[in-house]
Amino acid sequence: MADPPLKKTALNQVHRQMGARMTDFAGWDMPVQYAGTLKEHMAVRKRCGIFDISHMGELEIRGAHAQETLQKVTCNDIHRLSVSQCQYSALTTPEGTFIDDLVIYRMAADRFLLCVNASNQEKDFEWIRQNALPNTEVIFRSNDFSQLAVQGPQSIEILQPLTEIPLSDMKYYWFATGKVCGSESIVSRTGYTGEDGFEVYCSPKETEMIWGRIMDSGKSRGMEPIGLAARNTLRLEAGLLLYGNDMDETTTVLEANLGWICKLKKEYFIGRDALARQKESGPQRLLVGFEMVERGIARDKHPIEMDGKPLGAVTSGSYAPFLKKNIGLVYLPTKCSSLETEFSVVIRKKSVKAKVVSTPFYRRASKV
Amino acid sequence: MYPDDYLYSKDHEWISVQDNVGTIGITDYAQHELGDVVYVDLPEVGDSVEANEPFGSVESVKAVSEIFAPVSGEIIEVNSKLQDSPELINESPHEKAWMVKIQISNPEEVRGLLSAEEYDEYIQEQSG
DSSP: OOOOOOBOOTTHHHHHHTTOEEEEETTEEEEEESSOHHHHHHHHHHSOEEEEOTTSEEEEEESTTHHHHHHHHBSSOGGGOOTTBEEEEEEEOTTSBEEEEEEEEEEETTEEEEEEOGGGHHHHHHHHHHHOOSSOEEEEOGGGOEEEEEESTTHHHHHGGGBSSOGGGOOTTBEEEEEETTEEEEEESOOSSSSSEEEEEEOGGGHHHHHHHHHHHHHTTTOEEOOHHHHHHHHHHTTOOOBTTTBOTTSBTTTTTOGGGOOTTSSOOTTHHHHHHHHHHOOSEEEEEEEESSSOOOOTTOEEEETTEEEEEEEEEEEETTTTEEEEEEEEEGGGOSTTOEEEEEETTEEEEEEEEOSOSOOOSSOO | OOOTTOEEOTTSEEEEEETTEEEEEEOHHHHHHHOSEEEEEOOOTTOEEOTTSEEEEEEESSOEEEEEOSSOEEEEEEOTHHHHOTTHHHHOTTTTTOOEEEEESOGGGGGGSBOHHHHHHHHHHHTO
C-alpha cells in the first residue's frame, strides 16, 4: 500500500518559498534546514531562532476527574501543578516504560492541555481515553493549534513587542493566554533547545501572519528560521531526550535517568509498582552522555563495545556545533556507567574511543 | 561553476589530471547536498584505491557520505588542512578543498568520466 500523503503545517508554502530543504518527519513535510544547520544552531545559542513545530500534538483533558485521570496515567505529580504552570512528565506503561513524554499545561482546575510527540498523538489519545476515569473528556486538539517556538537569549526582545502578555514576568515552565499579534494564543516559557525562550500555540489560520510578524521583529537582531536538523543538535547539546531515539516502550523512566519526573510517593499511577521495584533493586542500565575521545562522529544506532563485547547502540549521536565536540547518548550497564568510563563506538567497522561525561553537555550561562 | 579542465564522476567527485597524477575532490553539487561539512576521513599516503570504491568519507551535521575514487591508483598526497578546517569543502569545493592526489595506475579509466558540460546536464536531471 502506498504511504499516505505527508501532512502539512500552515506554514508549508512559507518554508518552501524561503528555500527550506524539506523532509518527512513522523508523516509531516517539515523543514530540515534553511540557511544551514551550523548557522541556525549558533543563531539560537547567541541570538534567536524561530521554529515551526506545528507537527506536535495537542490533547485536552477536562472534567471533574481530569486531574485524577492525569494523576493515574502520568508519572509526575499533577497535584503540584498550579493553574498557568507547565509540567514535564511521561505517560507510562504498567512496566514503567514510556508511551510518550509530554508537557502538561494546567489551564484551569479541571482542564489541561497536553503537548505530545507528533508520532505518538493517536496512540496517546487512545491510551488516555481507555484509562480515563468517569466524568473525564479526552479531546484530540491537534488540528486546532499551530505551534511556533522562539528560542534564544533575545527571545523576549523579539516577541514582547507583539504581545500584550508581560513576558519578563513569566517564570520558566509557566504560561499565559492572551493576544499575540492580535490573535488569541497560549505562550509558555518552555523549549527544547537549552536556551531561554517561548512556545506559542496559535490558531492555524493566523499562523502565517504571526510567523511573518515575528520574522520582521527578529530581523534586526539576527534571528534565523530553524529547521529540524538544528532542533535536534540543540536539544542533544542541552541533554534533552528524544522519544523514539533515547526512550520508548522498551525503556523505563528510571533507566532514562528521568527519576525527577517519577514521583513514587504518589499513591498510584500506571507503572508505579514496576518503577518502585526497579528503584529498590536499582536499574540494570542507565542512559548516559558521552563524548568521542578519538576522531569520529557517533551517529544514531552505531553499535558500542566495551572490552570487545557488544553493549548496545548509540541512541542519539551527532556533532555538537556549539561545543565543537562529537557527543551522544547511550544506555550502559549501571556498573560501567560512571563518569570517565571509556568504551568504543563502532563507526563503519572501526572502533573509536569514547568516554562517559555528565549531561547536559551544554548549559546556558544564566537561568531565567 | 564546473571547471572545464576537470572530469567528473556520477558519484559527484571531480578529478584534475596532470602527468598521470589525479587531484580529487567533491563537487559543488555534492557539498551543497550534504550541507555544512564537519568531519572528513581521508586515506593515508601509500594507500591504494580502486576505481568506484570508497576511499574516505565526508560528514555533515546530518549526513555521512562516502567518497568514491574516480580512478584507481596510489595516494601520493593528502590535503591535511581539511581535518581541522572541513568547512573548506563548503567554501571552496573545487580548489582549496582538494582531498587527495593519486598516481593513476590505469589511465584508461579516465575515459569513462564526464566532462563539465555532461556533468552539469547530469545534475540537472538529478535535481529533476
